[in-house]
Amino acid sequence: MHEMTEMVCQAVRAIPPGRVATYGDVAELVGCTARQVGRILAIHGADTPWWRVVNASGRLPPHLMPEARRRWAAEGINVEQDAAGVPLRRYRAEPKPWADRAGLADEYD
């Protein structure tokens, strides 16, 4: 498996339950582009907590929303009825602790 693929999956697995990170956040942490993160998760996301990675609007592509909503609810992430996605203000993972958990703190500025 490619190095970057491993790093991305590792970073995603390090996101604490009940919290989320954006594709951009993951990209910055591992050192690649947001698109690359999306591509990798689209292929190897099955064995990761993929529902904890959302786009800049706190959403995921339509076909994944049903399952994602269940997962979010299951770990205490409450999405208001009227909201389209996860409110990042409240659930976004904090960079430092997350990076430490991921064992990739060296990539952090």
Next chain:
DNA sequence: ACCTTGACCTTGG
């Protein structure tokens, strides 16, 4: 090598 396709992001209306 060219074209199309995305689990993207930011900015401006």
Next chain:
DNA sequence: CCCAAGGCCAAGG
């Protein structure tokens, strides 16, 4: 809040 435009860029045909 929604939409469009421009930038982005690897993978697969």
